[in-house]
Structure formats: structure tokens, C-alpha cells
Amino acid sequence: MEVYKNYINGQWIDHSKEQIDVINPATGEKVGHVPRHGKTEATITVEHAHQALKTWKFMNAKQRSAYLYQWHTLIKRDAEQLARTMTLEQGKPIQEALAEIHYANSYVLWYAEEAKRLYGQTIPASVDDKKLIVQYEAVGVVAAITPWNFPAAMITRKVAPALAAGCTVLLKPSELTPLTALKLVELADEAGIPKGVINVLTGTSREIVKVWTDDARVRKLTFTGSTAVGKTLMRDIAQTVKKVSLELGGHAPFIIFDDAQLEKAVEGVVQSKFRNAGQTCICTNRVYVQHTIAEKFTNLLRERIEQLKVGNGLESDTEVGPLINQSAIDWMQHQLEDALEKGAQLVTGGKTMQREGFYYAPTLLIHTDDTMSCMTEETFGPIIPVATFETMDEVVEKANDSIYGLAAYVYTQNLSQAITISDRLEYGIVGLNDSQPSTAQAPFGGFKESGMGREGGKEGLMEYVETKYISLQY
Numbered sequence: 001m002e003v004y005k006n007y008i009n010g011q012w013i014d015h016s017k018e019q020i021d022v023i024n025p026a027t028g029e030k031v032g033h034v035p036r037h038g039k040t041e042a043t044i045t046v047e048h049a050h051q052a053l054k055t056w057k058f059m060n061a062k063q064r065s066a067y068l069y070q071w072h073t074l075i076k077r078d079a080e081q082l083a084r085t086m087t088l089e090q091g092k093p094i095q096e097a098l099a100e101i102h103y104a105n106s107y108v109l110w111y112a113e114e115a116k117r118l119y120g121q122t123i124p125a126s127v128d129d130k131k132l133i134v135q136y137e138a139v140g141v142v143a144a145i146t147p148w149n150f151p152a153a154m155i156t157r158k159v160a161p162a163l164a165a166g167c168t169v170l171l172k173p174s175e176l177t178p179l180t181a182l183k184l185v186e187l188a189d190e191a192g193i194p195k196g197v198i199n200v201l202t203g204t205s206r207e208i209v210k211v212w213t214d215d216a217r218v219r220k221l222t223f224t225g226s227t228a229v230g231k232t233l234m235r236d237i238a239q240t241v242k243k244v245s246l247e248l249g250g251h252a253p254f255i256i257f258d259d260a261q262l263e264k265a266v267e268g269v270v271q272s273k274f275r276n277a278g279q280t281c282i283c284t285n286r287v288y289v290q291h292t293i294a295e296k297f298t299n300l301l302r303e304r305i306e307q308l309k310v311g312n313g314l315e316s317d318t319e320v321g322p323l324i325n326q327s328a329i330d331w332m333q334h335q336l337e338d339a340l341e342k343g344a345q346l347v348t349g350g351k352t353m354q355r356e357g358f359y360y361a362p363t364l365l366i367h368t369d370d371t372m373s374c375m376t377e378e379t380f381g382p383i384i385p386v387a388t389f390e391t392m393d394e395v396v397e398k399a400n401d402s403i404y405g406l407a408a409y410v411y412t413q414n415l416s417q418a419i420t421i422s423d424r425l426e427y428g429i430v431g432l433n434d435s436q437p438s439t440a441q442a443p444f445g446g447f448k449e450s451g452m453g454r455e456g457g458k459e460g461l462m463e464y465v466e467t468k469y470i471s472l473q474y
């Protein structure tokens with residue numbers, strides 16, 4: 001079993017007296033352990049990132065870009081090994097893990113390119129002897145906190161734009177899936193990214209992050225995780241008025257009109273719902289199908305769900321892997337029982353799989369309504385509840401009646417209907433006949449309690465800059 005260290009100021013260190021075990025969700029076995037660091041190491045990392053900023057921020061953009069290109073090359077070289085590490089610690093099927101590595105690496109490539117295009121502007125003055133200049137510069141030391149469900153992409157989606165803008169980074173990955181993060185940082189070190197520019201700590205999250213949120217030298221917090229923790233961190237950073245990006249929870253509605261290509265819609269639901277065993281922030285969490293096609297849709301969806309291969313992610317034909325831990329299984333059972341008690345009908349699934357590890361059968365519920373937990377609270381697992389609707393006005397009201405506003409999906413062949421509903425949905429991402437919208441060149445993020453700020457695209461780079469206006473009188 002591999003023993004991992006943390007990376008501070010270009011050195012691999014382990015000052016901890018305790019270790020954190022990393023568990024394979026497919027078997028329940030230990031696959032590695034990492035240091036349990038805390039306040040002391042968190043304080044040391046801030047000092048090193050602050051010192052490294054003095055050089056990295058003022059390095060020319062082409063040179064920063066070159067470092068990112070080299071990191072991209074090394075991630076591509078080691079993609080298979082990184083994918084295997086990810087499946088061992090997170091459980092997702094190996095093909096999904098490999099796809100995530102390439103997706104994660106697409107952010108490194110995108111921001112290697114964008115690093116050279118952080119253009120400023122000059123503004124025509126209203127007097128004869130002035131030049132008005134606007135430039136964008138690195139915000140400074142960035143604290144990046146990431147979740148367990150995408151152990152690579154959630155990291156590069158933050159670290160790549162931060163480095164491109166000239167920031168230095170303090171990274172704390174989830175204690176459930178730290179190994180992929182540590183291997184990505186090994187490759188950043190191999191790419192020659194100077195010491196202190198990226199620092200990664202594992203340990204007691206609250207302790208480490210509180211040091212970073214309290215320290216005035218940290219000028220930006222970027223957090224991906226639950227809405228509850230995001231709210232806590234928002235309060236903490238208020239004391240030092242840090243810039244902040246929050247990528248939080250979701251509860252995606254999937255709306256199917258009766259003119260939709262039904263087979264495509266069914267495949268879209270399956271792809272969106274059961275990717276990462278339903279453990280993604282933009283997974284379909286509830287389906288609204290127009291009442292005239294509900295029975296046909298349900299039958300097609302049941303057949304497709306019952307074909308899904310559930311198993312260990314290392315098996316090449318596995319389509320749905322385990323959930324991350326026992327708590328996730330317990331939450332599935334809670335949402336299932338709650339729905340059944342309130343009148344839902346179980347069509348397929350609704351049980352744990354009798355094998356080692358944290359497996360839950362892909363589950364389809366019908367006759368659901370908004371009193372049920374699965375229709376309002378983030379499921380983050382392989383349960384899909386289906387409800388019906390009659391009109392667009394009705395389904396828009398239902399879809400928008402949520403504290404979340406991250407992703408929504410609409411399947412229809414009627415262009416006017418598609419554009420009208422897209423304008424009315426209160427969501428940061430709308431998939432129109434598309435269940436897989438995420439890509440590095442587009443801004444990813446949500447409305448309401450799904451967060452603030454964007455990751456990816458031009459917007460993703462601007463999250464790591466300050467705007468400076470220079471008024472030149474001559």
C-alpha cells in the first residue's frame with residue numbers, strides 16, 4: 001500500500017503523528033494513507049505561497065503558460081495510472097475515471113492558452129492630457145478546497161486558472177479521495193512549477209481551512225462542495241473580505257416534452273443520472289415527463305436501467321460503481337423509504353447489493369410529488385424519481401421551486417418551446433437535448449444556493465484577477 005506525503009514549498013513532508021486511511025468503496029479495503037496535518041502546517045503553507053507570489057505573479061505570461069503546457073503533457077502521459085488511482089479511491093468505473101482525467105487535463109490546456117490572453121484595455125479619456133488604462137492582475141494567494149466526487153477535475157478547474165492568472169495556491173482535497181490530487185501535484189513538481197506556487201495539505205479540514213480563511217494574506221477562497229459547508233466558509237471569509245467562488249449543491253430537473261425524441265431522452269436521463277453512480281452535482285435529480293408519454297417513457301427507462309452493469313470500477317464492463325461510503329447508502333435508503341411512505345411507486349431497484357463495498361441498485365420511482373425528500377433534497381446517488389406535468393407554465397414553476405439553480409435539462413424538438421423555457425429556467429446551466437454540457441471553454445456554475453462565480457471559459461480566469469485602473473496624466 002502506498003504511503004503518501006504532502007507538498008509544501010517544493011518539499012514532500014509528513015509532520016503528522018496520525019494518518020488518514022483512504023478506503024476503496026468497491027471493497028471497503030484500505031488503499032493508502034495520508035498525513036493528518038493541521039494548524040501548524042496550514043500556517044507554514046500560507047507563508048511559502050505568499051513568498052512565491054512575489055516571483056510567480058510578475059513572471060511573464062508566456063512563461064507561466066509554458067509551465068501549464070508541460071503539466072498538461074505529463075498528465076496526458078500518466079493518464080492511465082491516474083485513472084486507476086482515482087477508481088481505487090473513489091470507485092467510479094475505470095472508463096469514467098479516464099474520461100475525467102482527460103476532462104481535468106482539458107482545463108490545464110485551456111488555461112495554458114488563456115494565460116497569454118488576459119488582455120487589458122485603454123479607455124478614451126474625456127480630457128486631452130490623460131490615458132485611462134485598465135489591467136488585470138493576480139488576486140494573490142488562493143485557498144482551494146475540493147470535494148471527493150471528481151478527484152482530478154475539481155482540482156485542475158481551480159488550480160489551472162489560478163496559476164494562469166499569476167496566483168499561488170493552497171490546496172486541500174477531500175480526505176476521502178486525496179491520492180489523485182497528490183499525484184497531480186507530483187506531476188506539477190515534475191513540470192518544474194516553482195516551489196511554493198502549489199502547496200497541498202491533507203488533514204483535519206476544519207483546522208486547516210480555518211487557518212487559511214482567517215489569514216489576511218489569503219486573498220481568495222474557491223470552494224467546491226456542499227451548500228452547508230459553503231455557507232460556513234462564506235461567513236468565515238467575511239472577516240478578511242476575500243474574493244470567493246462557490247460551486248455548491250444541485251438538484252437538476254430533467255424536463256421531457258411529448259414531442260421529444262423519446263429514445264434520446266431516455267438515454268439522456270441514464271447518462272445524466274447514473275454517471276459516477278449519480279454522485280455528480282449536475283446529475284438529473286428529478287424527471288418531469290409530459291403526461292401523454294409518461295407510461296411509454298417509464299417502460300423504456302425501466303428496461304434501460306435494468307440493463308446497467310453494477311460492479312467494481314476496475315472491471316472494464318462496469319457502468320455503475322459503488323457509492324462513496326456507508327453514509328451515502330443510508331441516505332439512499334432514507335430517500336427511498338420517505339418516497340414510498342408518501343405514495344411513490346417503486347418500479348425497479350430500491351435495495352443495496354449483497355456484496356462487499358457500498359453498492360446501491362439503480363432505482364426508479366414513479367408517482368412522486370414535491371413533498372418527498374428525493375424531489376427537493378440533493379440525492380447524490382442512483383435514485384431517479386419521475387413526476388408528470390401537463391403544461392410548460394406548470395413545469396417551469398415546479399422546476400424553479402428549488403433552493404438550487406445549478407443545471408437543468410430540457411428535451412423537445414420545438415425550437416420556440418426550447419428557447420422560451422431556457423429563458424425562464426432559473427439555472428446556471430441548461431442542457432437542451434444535451435445531458436453532458438460540461439466543457440472547459442464554457443462557464444460552469446449556478447444560481448441561488450448552488451453557488452457563485454464560474455469555472456471554465458473566460459469567466460473562470462477572471463475569478464482569479466483583480467482589476468486595476470491606472471489614470472495617466474501627461
Ligand SMILES: NC(=O)c1ccc[n+]([C@@H]2O[C@H](COP(=O)([O-])OP(=O)(O)OC[C@H]3O[C@@H](n4cnc5c(N)ncnc54)[C@H](O)[C@@H]3O)[C@@H](O)[C@H]2O)c1
Pocket residue numbers: 145146147148149150154172173174175205206209210224225226227229230232246247248249250280281378380406450451
Ligand atoms: N457545483 C459544483 O461544481 C460541484 C461539483 C462537485 C461537487 N459539488 C457538491 O459537493 C457535494 C459533495 O462533495 P463533498 O461531500 O466533498 O462536500 P463537503 O462539503 O462535505 O466537502 C467538500 C470539501 O470541504 C471540506 N470540508 C468539509 N467540511 C468542512 C468544514 N467545516 N470546513 C472546511 N472544510 C470542510 C472537505 O474536506 C472537502 O475537501 C455535493 O453537494 C455536490 O453537489 C458541487
Ligand SMILES: O=C[C@H](O)CS(=O)(=O)O
Pocket residue numbers: 149150153279280281282438444
Ligand atoms: O460534480 C460536479 C462536476 O462539476 C460535474 S462535471 O464533471 O463538471 O460535469
